[in-house]
Amino acid sequence: MPESILKKAGGFVKDSVLLLRPLRKKEKWDIGRLDTYLSPEEYRKVKGALKQGKVKIELLKLGFSFLISGKDVLPRLVSEVEFFQKINNKIEKKYYDKLFEEFSPRAYDVLFHYLASDVMYLADLKRAAILQLFTEFPLHVLIIGESDSGKSKILNSVRTLAPKSTYGIGSSISSSGLTLSVQGKNVKPGILPRADQGVCCISELNLIKKNELSQLVSVMDKGYIKYDKGGASIKKDARTKILATAETKKGDFKSYSLSQIKKQIPFNSSFLSKFHLIFITKKPSKNEFRIIADTIIDESVKKDISKDEIEFIKRYIDYSSGIRVKLPKKLAKQVDEFVVGLKDMEKKLPYNISSKTVEGIVSLIKASARSEFRGEVENKDLERVFSIVRSALQI
DSSP: OOHHHHHHHHHHHHHHHHHHSOOOHHHHHHHHTTTTTSOHHHHHHHHHHHHTTSOEEEEEEOOOOTTTOSOOEEEEEEOSOHHHHHHHHHHHHHHHHHHHHHHGGGHHHHHHHHTTTTOOSOHHHHHHHHHHTTOSSOOOEEEEEOTTSSHHHHHHHHHHHSSSEEEEEGGGOOHHHHSEEEETTEEEEOHHHHTTTSEEEEEOGGGSOHHHHHHHHHHHHHSEEEEEETTEEEEEEOOOEEEEEEEOTTSSOSOOOHHHHHHHOOSOHHHHTTOSEEEEEOOOOHHHHHHHHHHHHOTTSOOOOOHHHHHHHHHHHHHHTTOOOBOOHHHHHHHHHHHHHHHHTGGGSSSOOOHHHHHHHHHHHHHHHHTTTOSBOOHHHHHHHHHHHHHHTTO
8 A cells, every 4th residue: 555545544533533522621712712713614623623732712912001901812723724714704793893893982082092192182183083083085184283282193193093194294294295296107095095095194294395285185176187198198096084194374473363264274174174073272271281291290190002902993993884873853953053063163263164174073983973883873873973063163
Protein backbone atom coordinates (compact mmCIF):
# COMPACT_ATOMS: atom_id res chain seq x y z
CA MET A 1 0.00 0.00 0.00
CA PRO A 2 1.45 3.43 -0.97
CA GLU A 3 2.92 5.47 1.87
CA SER A 4 0.66 8.47 1.11
CA ILE A 5 -2.47 6.34 1.58
CA LEU A 6 -1.11 4.90 4.84
CA LYS A 7 -0.34 8.40 6.09
CA LYS A 8 -3.82 9.60 5.18
CA ALA A 9 -5.42 6.60 6.89
CA GLY A 10 -3.29 7.19 9.99
CA GLY A 11 -4.40 10.80 10.10
CA PHE A 12 -8.03 9.77 9.81
CA VAL A 13 -7.68 7.29 12.69
CA LYS A 14 -5.93 9.91 14.82
CA ASP A 15 -8.65 12.48 14.15
CA SER A 16 -11.35 9.92 14.98
CA VAL A 17 -9.67 9.05 18.29
CA LEU A 18 -9.23 12.71 19.21
CA LEU A 19 -12.94 13.33 18.64
CA LEU A 20 -13.64 10.91 21.52
CA ARG A 21 -11.57 12.80 24.07
CA PRO A 22 -13.30 15.17 26.50
CA LEU A 23 -12.63 18.89 26.31
CA ARG A 24 -10.13 20.26 28.77
CA LYS A 25 -11.29 22.76 31.36
CA LYS A 26 -9.91 25.78 29.49
CA GLU A 27 -11.31 24.55 26.19
CA LYS A 28 -14.76 24.25 27.78
CA TRP A 29 -14.47 27.78 29.08
CA ASP A 30 -13.31 29.18 25.73
CA ILE A 31 -15.87 27.41 23.58
CA GLY A 32 -18.59 28.46 26.00
CA ARG A 33 -17.96 32.02 24.79
CA LEU A 34 -19.17 30.96 21.33
CA ASP A 35 -22.61 29.70 22.34
CA THR A 36 -24.51 32.84 21.38
CA TYR A 37 -22.69 33.28 18.06
CA LEU A 38 -22.89 29.88 16.36
CA SER A 39 -25.59 27.56 15.04
CA PRO A 40 -25.66 24.02 16.55
CA GLU A 41 -23.95 22.64 13.42
CA GLU A 42 -21.22 25.29 13.48
CA TYR A 43 -20.70 24.71 17.19
CA ARG A 44 -20.30 20.95 16.57
CA LYS A 45 -17.68 21.51 13.86
CA VAL A 46 -15.69 23.99 15.97
CA LYS A 47 -15.81 21.64 18.97
CA GLY A 48 -14.53 18.76 16.86
CA ALA A 49 -11.75 20.83 15.32
CA LEU A 50 -10.78 22.06 18.79
CA LYS A 51 -10.38 18.46 20.02
CA GLN A 52 -8.30 17.61 16.95
CA GLY A 53 -6.04 20.64 17.41
CA LYS A 54 -7.06 22.12 14.07
CA VAL A 55 -8.34 25.34 15.61
CA LYS A 56 -7.65 27.42 18.69
CA ILE A 57 -9.91 29.92 20.44
CA GLU A 58 -8.43 33.30 21.22
CA LEU A 59 -10.14 35.83 23.48
CA LEU A 60 -9.26 39.25 22.12
CA LYS A 61 -9.34 41.98 24.77
CA LEU A 62 -10.48 45.25 23.23
CA GLY A 63 -9.48 48.58 24.73
CA PHE A 64 -12.93 49.94 25.52
CA SER A 65 -13.61 52.16 28.50
CA PHE A 66 -16.74 51.60 30.58
CA LEU A 67 -18.37 54.47 28.65
CA ILE A 68 -18.69 52.18 25.63
CA SER A 69 -19.09 48.75 27.22
CA GLY A 70 -17.78 46.42 29.88
CA LYS A 71 -18.16 43.57 27.38
CA ASP A 72 -14.82 44.06 25.70
CA VAL A 73 -13.79 40.46 24.96
CA LEU A 74 -14.19 39.26 21.37
CA PRO A 75 -13.75 35.50 20.78
CA ARG A 76 -11.72 34.59 17.67
CA LEU A 77 -10.90 31.28 15.97
CA VAL A 78 -7.22 30.89 15.13
CA SER A 79 -7.03 28.82 11.95
CA GLU A 80 -6.07 29.20 8.30
CA VAL A 81 -9.06 27.09 7.18
CA GLU A 82 -11.50 29.25 5.16
CA PHE A 83 -14.56 27.85 6.96
CA PHE A 84 -13.29 29.15 10.30
CA GLN A 85 -12.43 32.53 8.79
CA LYS A 86 -16.08 32.84 7.73
CA ILE A 87 -17.12 31.87 11.26
CA ASN A 88 -14.89 34.66 12.57
CA ASN A 89 -16.65 37.18 10.35
CA LYS A 90 -20.00 35.98 11.66
CA ILE A 91 -18.84 36.17 15.29
CA GLU A 92 -17.48 39.70 14.81
CA LYS A 93 -20.68 40.93 13.14
CA LYS A 94 -22.91 39.48 15.88
CA TYR A 95 -20.61 40.85 18.58
CA TYR A 96 -20.75 44.40 17.24
CA ASP A 97 -24.47 44.23 16.40
CA LYS A 98 -25.20 43.35 20.02
CA LEU A 99 -22.79 45.98 21.31
CA PHE A 100 -24.36 48.65 19.07
CA GLU A 101 -27.85 47.73 20.28
CA GLU A 102 -26.80 48.10 23.93
CA PHE A 103 -24.82 51.29 23.25
CA SER A 104 -27.43 53.11 21.15
CA PRO A 105 -29.62 54.55 23.97
CA ARG A 106 -26.48 56.19 25.45
CA ALA A 107 -24.74 57.11 22.20
CA TYR A 108 -25.62 60.81 22.00
CA ASP A 109 -24.39 61.50 25.53
CA VAL A 110 -21.36 59.21 25.43
CA LEU A 111 -20.03 60.47 22.10
CA PHE A 112 -20.01 63.98 23.56
CA HIS A 113 -17.21 62.85 25.92
CA TYR A 114 -15.17 61.36 23.08
CA LEU A 115 -15.32 64.32 20.70
CA ALA A 116 -12.64 66.87 21.68
CA SER A 117 -12.74 65.68 25.28
CA ASP A 118 -10.58 68.58 26.48
CA VAL A 119 -12.98 71.18 25.05
CA MET A 120 -15.65 71.47 27.73
CA TYR A 121 -17.03 74.96 27.06
CA LEU A 122 -18.36 74.62 23.47
CA ALA A 123 -20.96 72.04 24.35
CA ASP A 124 -23.55 72.84 21.66
CA LEU A 125 -20.91 73.11 18.94
CA LYS A 126 -19.59 69.69 19.93
CA ARG A 127 -23.13 68.27 19.82
CA ALA A 128 -23.67 69.77 16.38
CA ALA A 129 -20.41 68.18 15.17
CA ILE A 130 -21.53 64.82 16.56
CA LEU A 131 -24.91 65.03 14.82
CA GLN A 132 -23.26 66.05 11.53
CA LEU A 133 -21.63 62.60 11.52
CA PHE A 134 -25.10 61.02 11.58
CA THR A 135 -26.89 63.08 8.93
CA GLU A 136 -28.25 61.16 5.95
CA PHE A 137 -27.42 63.85 3.39
CA PRO A 138 -24.52 66.33 3.21
CA LEU A 139 -24.84 68.92 5.95
CA HIS A 140 -22.39 71.81 6.07
CA VAL A 141 -21.17 73.50 9.25
CA LEU A 142 -19.00 76.62 9.47
CA ILE A 143 -17.19 77.68 12.64
CA ILE A 144 -15.99 81.31 12.71
CA GLY A 145 -14.05 82.49 15.70
CA GLU A 146 -11.08 83.98 17.43
CA SER A 147 -7.81 82.07 17.51
CA ASP A 148 -7.44 79.63 20.41
CA SER A 149 -11.21 79.37 20.77
CA GLY A 150 -11.24 75.56 20.53
CA LYS A 151 -12.59 75.25 16.99
CA SER A 152 -9.50 73.48 15.61
CA LYS A 153 -9.64 70.80 18.31
CA ILE A 154 -13.22 69.99 17.35
CA LEU A 155 -12.27 69.87 13.66
CA ASN A 156 -9.40 67.46 14.33
CA SER A 157 -11.53 65.26 16.57
CA VAL A 158 -14.18 64.91 13.84
CA ARG A 159 -11.42 63.91 11.41
CA THR A 160 -10.44 61.13 13.80
CA LEU A 161 -13.91 59.77 14.53
CA ALA A 162 -15.58 60.04 11.11
CA PRO A 163 -15.68 56.73 9.19
CA LYS A 164 -14.48 58.62 6.13
CA SER A 165 -12.76 62.01 6.22
CA THR A 166 -10.24 64.24 4.49
CA TYR A 167 -8.47 67.41 5.58
CA GLY A 168 -7.20 70.56 3.94
CA ILE A 169 -5.87 73.99 4.94
CA GLY A 170 -7.51 76.92 3.16
CA SER A 171 -4.30 78.85 2.67
CA SER A 172 -2.58 75.98 0.85
CA ILE A 173 -5.43 74.23 -1.00
CA SER A 174 -4.97 74.21 -4.77
CA SER A 175 -7.71 73.73 -7.32
CA SER A 176 -6.55 70.19 -8.13
CA GLY A 177 -6.06 69.39 -4.44
CA LEU A 178 -9.65 70.40 -3.79
CA THR A 179 -11.30 68.72 -6.79
CA LEU A 180 -9.11 66.48 -8.96
CA SER A 181 -6.05 66.45 -11.17
CA VAL A 182 -5.68 64.67 -14.50
CA GLN A 183 -2.38 63.66 -16.06
CA GLY A 184 -2.92 61.55 -19.14
CA LYS A 185 -4.96 58.55 -17.98
CA ASN A 186 -4.15 59.11 -14.33
CA VAL A 187 -6.91 60.78 -12.31
CA LYS A 188 -6.07 61.88 -8.77
CA PRO A 189 -9.14 62.88 -6.71
CA GLY A 190 -8.87 65.87 -4.37
CA ILE A 191 -10.11 66.15 -0.80
CA LEU A 192 -13.76 66.70 -1.79
CA PRO A 193 -14.36 63.57 -3.91
CA ARG A 194 -12.19 61.46 -1.59
CA ALA A 195 -14.61 62.34 1.20
CA ASP A 196 -17.68 61.36 -0.85
CA GLN A 197 -20.39 60.37 1.67
CA GLY A 198 -18.01 61.38 4.43
CA VAL A 199 -16.69 64.62 5.98
CA CYS A 200 -14.19 67.05 4.50
CA CYS A 201 -12.59 69.15 7.22
CA ILE A 202 -11.12 72.49 6.13
CA SER A 203 -9.26 74.86 8.43
CA GLU A 204 -8.50 78.53 7.68
CA LEU A 205 -11.32 78.70 5.14
CA ASN A 206 -11.06 82.50 5.23
CA LEU A 207 -7.65 82.21 3.52
CA ILE A 208 -8.82 80.10 0.57
CA LYS A 209 -8.34 81.67 -2.87
CA LYS A 210 -11.34 82.97 -4.84
CA ASN A 211 -11.10 80.33 -7.58
CA GLU A 212 -10.97 77.46 -5.07
CA LEU A 213 -13.79 79.03 -3.06
CA SER A 214 -16.05 79.09 -6.12
CA GLN A 215 -15.21 75.44 -6.82
CA LEU A 216 -16.08 74.55 -3.23
CA VAL A 217 -19.45 76.32 -3.60
CA SER A 218 -20.11 74.44 -6.84
CA VAL A 219 -19.50 71.08 -5.17
CA MET A 220 -21.63 72.03 -2.16
CA ASP A 221 -24.48 72.85 -4.55
CA LYS A 222 -24.14 69.95 -7.00
CA GLY A 223 -22.59 67.07 -5.05
CA TYR A 224 -20.20 66.15 -7.84
CA ILE A 225 -17.17 67.36 -9.82
CA LYS A 226 -17.16 67.52 -13.61
CA TYR A 227 -13.91 67.70 -15.59
CA ASP A 228 -13.99 68.37 -19.34
CA LYS A 229 -10.62 69.22 -20.78
CA GLY A 230 -8.23 67.95 -23.43
CA GLY A 231 -10.68 65.36 -24.70
CA ALA A 232 -11.23 63.90 -21.22
CA SER A 233 -14.67 63.91 -19.62
CA ILE A 234 -14.68 62.84 -15.98
CA LYS A 235 -17.35 62.99 -13.31
CA LYS A 236 -16.66 62.26 -9.63
CA ASP A 237 -19.27 62.13 -6.90
CA ALA A 238 -18.59 64.50 -4.00
CA ARG A 239 -21.66 64.10 -1.77
CA THR A 240 -19.53 65.49 0.99
CA LYS A 241 -20.27 67.07 4.37
CA ILE A 242 -18.19 70.20 4.95
CA LEU A 243 -16.93 71.10 8.41
CA ALA A 244 -14.85 74.26 8.12
CA THR A 245 -13.22 76.73 10.46
CA ALA A 246 -12.33 80.35 9.77
CA GLU A 247 -10.66 83.15 11.70
CA THR A 248 -12.44 86.43 12.34
CA LYS A 249 -11.69 89.25 9.92
CA LYS A 250 -9.56 91.48 12.16
CA GLY A 251 -8.34 89.51 15.12
CA ASP A 252 -10.26 89.26 18.37
CA PHE A 253 -13.69 90.76 18.94
CA LYS A 254 -13.59 94.22 20.54
CA SER A 255 -17.00 93.41 21.96
CA TYR A 256 -19.60 90.72 21.41
CA SER A 257 -22.34 93.04 20.19
CA LEU A 258 -24.31 92.01 17.12
CA SER A 259 -22.79 94.80 15.00
CA GLN A 260 -19.25 93.84 16.04
CA ILE A 261 -19.84 90.16 15.27
CA LYS A 262 -21.23 90.99 11.82
CA LYS A 263 -18.19 93.18 11.05
CA GLN A 264 -15.85 90.32 11.94
CA ILE A 265 -17.44 87.67 9.70
CA PRO A 266 -15.00 87.20 6.77
CA PHE A 267 -17.57 86.02 4.19
CA ASN A 268 -20.47 87.60 2.32
CA SER A 269 -24.09 86.56 2.91
CA SER A 270 -24.23 84.62 -0.37
CA PHE A 271 -21.44 82.27 0.73
CA LEU A 272 -22.80 81.97 4.27
CA SER A 273 -26.14 80.80 2.83
CA LYS A 274 -24.40 77.63 1.57
CA PHE A 275 -24.01 76.42 5.16
CA HIS A 276 -26.78 74.79 7.17
CA LEU A 277 -25.32 75.88 10.49
CA ILE A 278 -22.83 78.59 11.45
CA PHE A 279 -21.20 79.01 14.85
CA ILE A 280 -19.43 82.09 16.14
CA THR A 281 -16.88 81.03 18.76
CA LYS A 282 -15.13 83.16 21.35
CA LYS A 283 -12.09 82.63 23.50
CA PRO A 284 -12.93 80.91 26.79
CA SER A 285 -13.96 83.17 29.65
CA LYS A 286 -12.08 83.11 32.95
CA ASN A 287 -14.55 80.56 34.38
CA GLU A 288 -14.37 78.45 31.21
CA PHE A 289 -10.57 78.56 31.32
CA ARG A 290 -10.71 77.34 34.91
CA ILE A 291 -12.77 74.35 33.73
CA ILE A 292 -10.13 73.65 31.05
CA ALA A 293 -7.34 73.78 33.61
CA ASP A 294 -9.23 71.50 36.01
CA THR A 295 -9.83 69.01 33.18
CA ILE A 296 -6.13 68.94 32.27
CA ILE A 297 -5.08 68.51 35.90
CA ASP A 298 -7.73 65.91 36.83
CA GLU A 299 -6.19 62.53 35.96
CA SER A 300 -9.56 60.76 36.34
CA VAL A 301 -10.96 62.61 33.32
CA LYS A 302 -10.63 60.59 30.11
CA LYS A 303 -8.33 62.44 27.71
CA ASP A 304 -7.00 59.76 25.37
CA ILE A 305 -9.04 57.58 23.08
CA SER A 306 -7.81 54.10 22.18
CA LYS A 307 -7.61 52.68 18.67
CA ASP A 308 -10.32 50.16 19.56
CA GLU A 309 -12.63 52.93 20.74
CA ILE A 310 -12.03 54.92 17.55
CA GLU A 311 -12.76 51.81 15.48
CA PHE A 312 -15.94 51.15 17.49
CA ILE A 313 -17.22 54.72 16.96
CA LYS A 314 -16.42 54.61 13.23
CA ARG A 315 -18.27 51.30 12.90
CA TYR A 316 -21.21 52.60 14.93
CA ILE A 317 -21.63 55.72 12.77
CA ASP A 318 -21.27 53.70 9.58
CA TYR A 319 -23.79 51.10 10.80
CA SER A 320 -26.36 53.83 11.56
CA SER A 321 -26.31 55.10 7.98
CA GLY A 322 -28.86 52.48 6.93
CA ILE A 323 -31.52 53.79 9.34
CA ARG A 324 -34.28 55.85 7.71
CA VAL A 325 -35.89 58.28 10.14
CA LYS A 326 -39.46 59.62 10.00
CA LEU A 327 -40.59 62.97 11.41
CA PRO A 328 -44.18 62.65 12.79
CA LYS A 329 -46.61 65.37 11.65
CA LYS A 330 -47.28 66.64 15.18
CA LEU A 331 -43.55 67.22 15.71
CA ALA A 332 -43.11 68.68 12.21
CA LYS A 333 -45.55 71.41 13.25
CA GLN A 334 -43.29 72.31 16.20
CA VAL A 335 -40.31 72.53 13.85
CA ASP A 336 -42.30 74.83 11.56
CA GLU A 337 -43.17 77.12 14.48
CA PHE A 338 -39.53 77.19 15.58
CA VAL A 339 -38.14 78.22 12.18
CA VAL A 340 -40.86 80.85 11.69
CA GLY A 341 -39.87 82.27 15.07
CA LEU A 342 -36.24 82.42 13.93
CA LYS A 343 -37.25 84.23 10.74
CA ASP A 344 -39.16 86.80 12.78
CA MET A 345 -35.98 87.46 14.80
CA GLU A 346 -33.70 87.64 11.75
CA LYS A 347 -32.76 91.32 12.22
CA LYS A 348 -31.39 90.50 15.66
CA LEU A 349 -29.29 87.57 14.42
CA PRO A 350 -25.69 87.56 13.06
CA TYR A 351 -26.73 86.07 9.72
CA ASN A 352 -29.87 85.39 7.68
CA ILE A 353 -32.23 82.45 8.15
CA SER A 354 -32.32 80.70 4.79
CA SER A 355 -33.85 77.54 3.36
CA LYS A 356 -30.51 75.87 4.14
CA THR A 357 -31.05 76.67 7.82
CA VAL A 358 -34.42 74.91 7.73
CA GLU A 359 -32.98 71.91 5.87
CA GLY A 360 -30.19 71.74 8.42
CA ILE A 361 -32.55 71.79 11.41
CA VAL A 362 -34.65 68.93 10.00
CA SER A 363 -31.53 66.96 9.05
CA LEU A 364 -30.01 67.39 12.52
CA ILE A 365 -33.28 66.38 14.22
CA LYS A 366 -33.34 63.15 12.22
CA ALA A 367 -29.62 62.65 12.91
CA SER A 368 -30.35 62.88 16.64
CA ALA A 369 -32.77 59.97 16.33
CA ARG A 370 -30.41 58.04 14.04
CA SER A 371 -27.56 58.42 16.54
CA GLU A 372 -29.62 56.30 18.94
CA PHE A 373 -30.77 53.83 16.25
CA ARG A 374 -34.35 55.10 16.29
CA GLY A 375 -36.50 55.19 13.15
CA GLU A 376 -38.79 57.95 14.41
CA VAL A 377 -38.13 61.39 15.82
CA GLU A 378 -39.08 62.09 19.44
CA ASN A 379 -39.53 65.32 21.42
CA LYS A 380 -36.02 65.08 22.85
CA ASP A 381 -34.55 65.28 19.34
CA LEU A 382 -36.28 68.62 18.78
CA GLU A 383 -35.12 69.91 22.16
CA ARG A 384 -31.50 68.96 21.41
CA VAL A 385 -31.41 70.63 18.01
CA PHE A 386 -33.35 73.73 19.03
CA SER A 387 -30.78 74.26 21.80
CA ILE A 388 -27.91 73.82 19.31
CA VAL A 389 -29.43 76.30 16.84
CA ARG A 390 -30.14 78.89 19.55
CA SER A 391 -26.53 78.60 20.67
CA ALA A 392 -25.24 79.01 17.11
CA LEU A 393 -27.36 82.12 16.63
CA GLN A 394 -26.21 83.62 19.93
CA ILE A 395 -29.82 83.74 21.20
